[in-house]
Amino acid sequence: MDLNDRVALVTGAGKRVGRAIALELAGAGCHVAVHYHRSRDEAEEVADAVRAMGRKATLVCGDLADASVPERLVVETVKQLGGLAVLVNNAAIYERIPLREAEAGTWERYWRINTLAPALLARAAGPIMQQWGQGCIVNLIDSYVDRPPRNLAPYLASKGALAALTRALAVELAPQVTVNGVSPGIAIFPEGYDEETRRRLIARVPLQRAGSTEQIAQAVRFLATEGDYITGQILSVDGGRSIQP
Numbered sequence: 001m002d003l004n005d006r007v008a009l010v011t012g013a014g015k016r017v018g019r020a021i022a023l024e025l026a027g028a029g030c031h032v033a034v035h036y037h038r039s040r041d042e043a044e045e046v047a048d049a050v051r052a053m054g055r056k057a058t059l060v061c062g063d064l065a066d067a068s069v070p071e072r073l074v075v076e077t078v079k080q081l082g083g084l085a086v087l088v089n090n091a092a093i094y095e096r097i098p099l100r101e102a103e104a105g106t107w108e109r110y111w112r113i114n115t116l117a118p119a120l121l122a123r124a125a126g127p128i129m130q131q132w133g134q135g136c137i138v139n140l141i142d143s144y145v146d147r148p149p150r151n152l153a154p155y156l157a158s159k160g161a162l163a164a165l166t167r168a169l170a171v172e173l174a175p176q177v178t179v180n181g182v183s184p185g186i187a188i189f190p191e192g193y194d195e196e197t198r199r200r201l202i203a204r205v206p207l208q209r210a211g212s213t214e215q216i217a218q219a220v221r222f223l224a225t226e227g228d229y230i231t232g233q234i235l236s237v238d239g240g241r242s243i244q245p
Helices: 016-027 040-052 069-081 104-132 153-173 195-203 214-224
Strands: 006-011 031-036 057-059 084-089 134-138 177-184 233-239
Touching: 006 069, 016 031, 016 040, 016 084, 016 214, 031 040, 031 069, 040 057, 057 069, 069 104, 069 153, 084 104, 084 153, 104 134, 104 153, 104 177, 134 153, 134 214, 177 214, 214 233
Parallel strands: 006 031, 006 084, 031 057, 084 134, 134 177, 177 233
Antiparallel strands: none
8 A cells, every 4th residue: 555645543652662653654654643641742752753754643642441532533533634544553551460460450451452442443443444445454462472471461361362353353344454463572672671681582582683663663564555465464573483482
């Protein structure tokens, strides 16, 4: 799909991977709706950077744990930027929680933000893309889904469900809309990881180095621009970690 003057909505676009995706899509020609929840200052910086590229940008704010928010974000995007061709479900919550401490509310919060919100966003965006005749949805998964470590059960359950949702949406929204996932490995380390932990994790990667947020963003751009015959797939961008025993 030619992204010149198309509109993209990127959730969690103020920081880290979301920021890189927003800027990558702007570089490909998109006008960008920059979603954030609490990171307004960072989101404004991203929007300014998009505008500096000669593209339009608008801020859309909302807590994705609220089931009324996803449809509103889509409506605001269309109203402010005139359409919607690319949806990137990047926003997620992540923290290590021992199973014994994961109460029912914990599981529900992960499910609402990491799984239900992308589903509701796709439900709202899909008909708009279908009416236009073309669209692309990309969901951010996680390479840990297939190699689960300890203390991430609620997070990985929600991401595993998102992977299944990706395939289901690909069937539901075909033939006009492609729906795929990008599954990062080490793109950017969580805050608090010491140098020894980082070295240990990199040692498990066949390519023996960490990736970058830009490489994840480039994979999203590839699926949007060159992936017209790719749908229902999960693209691992993890240096080969997912093929390790």
